[in-house]
Amino acid sequence: MRHTSAQFVANAHAALNDAGLQPVLNAVALFLPAMRAGVMAQTPDFEAMRDYAVRMKDHTLEHLDSYLADFEARVSERGGHVHHAATAADLNRIVTGICRAAGARRVIKGKSMVGEETALNDALEAAGLEVVETDLGEYIIQQAGEPPSHIIAPALHKSKEQVAQLFRERHERGERDLSQVQGIVREARSVLRERFLAADAGITGANCLVAETGSVMLVTNEGNGDLCSTLPRVHIVVTGIEKLVPTLEDAGALHRVLCRSATGQVTSVYTTLYSGPRGAEDPDGPDEFHVVLLDNGRRALLGGKYRSMLRCIRCGACLNHCPIYRHVGGHAYGWVYPGPMGSVLTPLLTGLDQARELPNACTACGRCEEACPMRIPLPEHLRQLRDDAAVQGLTPPAWRAGVTAMMTLFRFPALYRAVAALGRPLLGWLSRHPALLAKLPLLSGWAAGRRLPAPQDHTFLGHWQKVHGARDPEQRL
Numbered sequence: 001m002r003h004t005s006a007q008f009v010a011n012a013h014a015a016l017n018d019a020g021l022q023p024v025l026n027a028v029a030l031f032l033p034a035m036r037a038g039v040m041a042q043t044p045d046f047e048a049m050r051d052y053a054v055r056m057k058d059h060t061l062e063h064l065d066s067y068l069a070d071f072e073a074r075v076s077e078r079g080g081h082v083h084h085a086a087t088a089a090d091l092n093r094i095v096t097g098i099c100r101a102a103g104a105r106r107v108i109k110g111k112s113m114v115g116e117e118t119a120l121n122d123a124l125e126a127a128g129l130e131v132v133e134t135d136l137g138e139y140i141i142q143q144a145g146e147p148p149s150h151i152i153a154p155a156l157h158k159s160k161e162q163v164a165q166l167f168r169e170r171h172e173r174g175e176r177d178l179s180q181v182q183g184i185v186r187e188a189r190s191v192l193r194e195r196f197l198a199a200d201a202g203i204t205g206a207n208c209l210v211a212e213t214g215s216v217m218l219v220t221n222e223g224n225g226d227l228c229s230t231l232p233r234v235h236i237v238v239t240g241i242e243k244l245v246p247t248l249e250d251a252g253a254l255h256r257v258l259c260r261s262a263t264g265q266v267t268s269v270y271t272t273l274y275s276g277p278r279g280a281e282d283p284d285g286p287d288e289f290h291v292v293l294l295d296n297g298r299r300a301l302l303g304g305k306y307r308s309m310l311r312c313i314r315c316g317a318c319l320n321h322c323p324i325y326r327h328v329g330g331h332a333y334g335w336v337y338p339g340p341m342g343s344v345l346t347p348l349l350t351g352l353d354q355a356r357e358l359p360n361a362c363t364a365c366g367r368c369e370e371a372c373p374m375r376i377p378l379p380e381h382l383r384q385l386r387d388d389a390a391v392q393g394l395t396p397p398a399w400r401a402g403v404t405a406m407m408t409l410f411r412f413p414a415l416y417r418a419v420a421a422l423g424r425p426l427l428g429w430l431s432r433h434p435a436l437l438a439k440l441p442l443l444s445g446w447a448a449g450r451r452l453p454a455p456q457d458h459t460f461l462g463h464w465q466k467v468h469g470a471r472d473p474e475q476r477l
Helices: 005-016 021-041 046-062 064-077 088-101 113-118 120-126 136-144 160-170 181-198 224-230 248-262 298-302 307-311 323-328 339-350 367-371 378-391 397-411 413-431 444-448 460-468
Strands: 081-085 106-109 130-133 201-204 208-210 215-220 234-240 270-274 288-294
Touching (some): 021 248, 046 064, 046 248, 046 307, 064 081, 064 288, 088 113, 088 120, 088 201, 088 234, 088 288, 106 181, 106 224, 136 160, 160 181, 201 224, 208 248, 215 224, 215 248, 248 270, 323 339, 339 367, 339 378, 367 378, 397 413
Parallel strands (some): 106 130, 106 201, 201 234, 234 288
Antiparallel strands (some): 215 270
């Protein structure tokens, strides 16, 4: 997909002025957190579940190469194949090669963030293959020619009226009633059923990879993942190297925190473990089973300060609780990963110079870290990226000048007091003239939605000196 993270501010302004988008985002922002809160109230041991999941993932990342070797050995023992892709281009080349070698022409896909990250659909279509997304949300945005706007709800930004109109344009089925969601879903099911039966290869993502058994765990609510993996002759799994867990018990632990955090469910409708190609006595399944493991910058994070981002299980909880995401939606972030996790991952995977505005897309409220089932310190990572941007000289000159001026004031207390003494009456005067405040450079955006409160007629330090008689509060401690 086209990378527009560098235009986040412009993207955000467009989203804020989209009258059709705002009601949809507001409704979802109320619904998904409420679902999570409901299931949390029924799970008194959730904090212990989180702690176990975090310890398990940290242990796995510490010994990642060992578990990758175990996983590959188990997959090979069962007749499957593991491929390693250093870059997005490598993954696309490997998957295209598998399809060509198998003589595949029609490909069906389940939802995969790695597939979005590498623009896999574009690569397959450029190679002459027909690719159809089978997750309902992914199918909708594929028909619309748009990227996903949410990790677990790709078409979250679409109203049912928009989807109905899209289907009328894309499906030549004459006059029919698409006024209700049931009718829209029924039509999508009918169209996709033909694609499932005709497919030569199926591609899915993975929620985790089990080193102990060589199994791939896939969590869905629609069942399309099972159809993509069992009906075609070839099943290809595309996923990141960080998705490893040591045992089936660990996969179950991850499942428990994933479902509750993502959709507010105790468990998903479908949870499936795939462990290789079809056996001699199996009634169904693929003839070929391939797992393509993507690095694409992940190994570089293992030894650094952003390592905890590799714990991310793509549940979307941070998006659902973020006030920024709630107002601008996913497309404003300009790449595959939106919200707080995207504001960290995108600069790390594509380069801070390509996404320098994203670390500032944060109110520092901390709700993302509170909601994250893997306890990733997202606000701290965003602050670290801002520091990195300053060190690399990526922050705007006006911003650097302002910070320099502020630090100068803080280093010279007498100068600070003098400026504060001048600033207090000026702020008081501006608070009585909001129209003028809105016209001042750098302040118009802030003043458009806020009213400047009038400062008190004395400072804290002045009050302290009056009451206690000491020059500085520190002298009284």
